[in-house]
Amino acid sequence: MNSKCSAMSMIEKDATQCNAPENKITQWRETPTKKILYAPKEETMILLGGLTNLQDKLIETALCSLSPNFIALPNPNLESFQKGKAFGNRGQCNPTYFTVGNLVKYLQELRDKQGLTTEEIVKKYALVTVGGCGPCRFGMYITEYKKALRDAGFDGFRITSIAQNKGIFQESDKEEDILDLSPKFFIILLKAIIIGDIINLLGYKMRPYEIEAGSVDKAMEACRVIVSKAFEQKTNLPKALWDCRKVLKKVKLNRLQPKAKILVMGEFWAAMTEGDGNYNLHRFLEAEGAECTPQPIINRLMLTFWEAEYKLKKIETLAVENGKKIDFSNVKSRLLIKMAKIAVKIHFGIYAKAIGLYNYEIPNMKKLATLGEQYYTLDCEGGEGHLEVAHLIESVKDNLSHLTISIKPFGCMPSSAVSDGVQSLVTSHYPSANFLSIETSGEGAANFYSRVQMALFKAKQAAIEEYEILNIPRNIPQKVHNYLYQPHNKKTGTAAQLIASLRD
Ligand code: SF4
Known part of the structure; x- marks a missing residue:
């Protein structure tokens, strides 16, 4: 101006x-104060991260099979959060502080521990992040990164983004010229995300029942190495996952322990991260004797496809109402979305079968929209939208968990409106719901843990009652302890499901 x-x-x-x-x-x-001669694309090191630990590492190796310049950032910790607060704007939400501070911390370590000059870092490194328009601060993450980086002494550091809602149909970042956002790039990225989801889901199903502490984590790490090699050597991924199955089969489990099943959901990053960003909630729950059901990234992908289809439907309805002709470019878009959705589901199915994840249902977005729309508008896109409300209702109706925890980051307006506002109405209509909405502020872990423990007590009781009410057969076949035995029935807890399946 x-x-x-x-x-x-x-x-x-x-x-x-x-x-x-x-x-x-x-x-x-937001332009740098002085002109910078950046390194060419081939010499630029691209930093990425922000998903689960396993997925970040798999993505790094998978993308390095295209070009060797990708580096996964370490998992954000409390130090990242403090740096985010020191260099970020006031009043940001918790995930912004963690992720922005994590980048500042990494660059400072490059400077202070590896001896690179600030100029070298700014010229040679760049960050790729996910951007998009949202009903919240998500739309201004890049500006926030740039402000914090400038104040931390890295003025002009390059940041490029992948639009959250465009999938493989992205335009290359011509302005920054850092990344080739080719279909090949996205296909490899998606494969790494999907495989990461599958291994993570199995890890969460197995870890609470391991006989030897740490054996599941060890097996998961071995799986990561096998899959990473397959990405590096461009060999067959289903075959690599079949080899992972052999590793997982060796882990000894005792699955007849009635443990509370906890559905962890809420704001995307806070519910998914595995570290200080949510006080290590998943590990805490497992240590307290529970089994977590996390939200895999594929759920978010499915929501993105659903949102795109929903938007097209609205455009077409408006066109018909206004007496306009159907725009055939919409028909083409619809077809492309359908094809992308089918491709993701097929890949998930093939990989899941190869490693031995059976009966996992990719969420049915139409069903969830129907469940959620009575309480939350379907027109709000960008975050989790109506999904959080729908997950809680589905969990109660289909007996999916003994407790549902919704994580809302401190300073997150959409999350507070849903978790504290809309969900209060939902729980009043579904009084059997054991629901806990809990805030992560980066500080105050003791308070957080004690609130989780209180809700967990009721969930544990429910899991034990559900199990003890069953007639437990005298001779239980050994197969129930094999992770490949995954019966599907109306019981909630794993132990109860296994026993019930013997009687079916
Ligand atoms: S949804 Fe909330 S926590 Fe997430 S980016 Fe938006 S404001 Fe921040």
């Missing part, structure tokens, strides 16, 4: 004055 316009309040001044040709308004851009 020019100085004449900026000197006056937009409310007070005559808007036409600023639109006059002599006072041309230009788009504000």
Whole structure:
């Protein structure tokens, strides 16, 4: 904005004055204060991260099979959070502080521990993140990164983003020229995400029942190495997952322990991260004798496809209402979305079968939309939208968990509105729901844990009652302890499901 316009309040001044040709308004851009000669694309190291620990590592290896320049950032910790607070704007949400601070921390370590100069770092490194328009701060993450980096001494550090809602149909970042956002890039990225989801889901199903502490983590790490090699050597991924099955089969489990099943959901990052960002909630629950059901990334992907289809339907309905012709580019878009959805489901199915994850149902977005729309508009896109409400109702109706925890980051407006506001109405209509909405602020872990423990007590009781009410056969076949035995029935807890399956 020019100085004449900026000197006056937009409310007070005559808007036409600023639109006059002599006072041309230009788009504000966050540009470095001095010109920087950046390293060419082939020499630029691309930092990425922000998903689960396993997925970040798998993505790094998978993308390095295209070009050797990708580095996964370490998992954000409390130090990251403190750096985010020190260099970020006031009043940001918790995930912003953790992720922005994590990048600052990593760059500072490159400078202070590896001896690179600030200039070298700014010239040679860049971050790729996911961006998009949302009903919240998600839409301004890049600006927040740039502000914090400038204040931390890394002015001009390059950041590029992948649009959250465009999938493989992205435009290359011509302006920054850091990444080739080719279909090949996205296909490899998606494969790594899907495989990461599957191994993580198995880890959460197995870890609470391991006989030897740490054996599941060890097996999962071995699986990561096998899959990473397959990505590196461009060999057959289902075959690699079949080899992982052999590793997992060796882990000794005792699955007849009635443990509370906890559905962990809420704000995308806070519910998914495995570290200080949510006080290590998943591990805490497991240590307290529970089994977690996490939200895999594929759920978010399915929501993105659903949102795209929903939007197209609205456009077509409006066109018909206004007597306009159907735009055939919409028909093409619909077909592309359908094909992408089928491709993701097929890949998930093949990989899941190969490693031995059976009976996992990818969420049915139409069913969830129907469940959620009575309480939350379907028109709100960007975050989890109606999904959080729908998951709670589905969990109660289909007996999916003994406790549902919704994580809402401190400072997150959408999360507070849903978890504290809308869910209160839902729980009043579904009084059997054991629901806990809990805030993560980065500090105050003791308070967080004690609230989780209180809700967990009721869930544990429910799991024990569900199990003890069953007629437990005298001779229980050994197969119930094999992770490949995954019966599907109306019981909630794993132990109860296994016993019930013997009687079916
Ligand atoms: S949903 Fe909440 S926590 Fe997540 S980016 Fe938006 S404001 Fe932040």
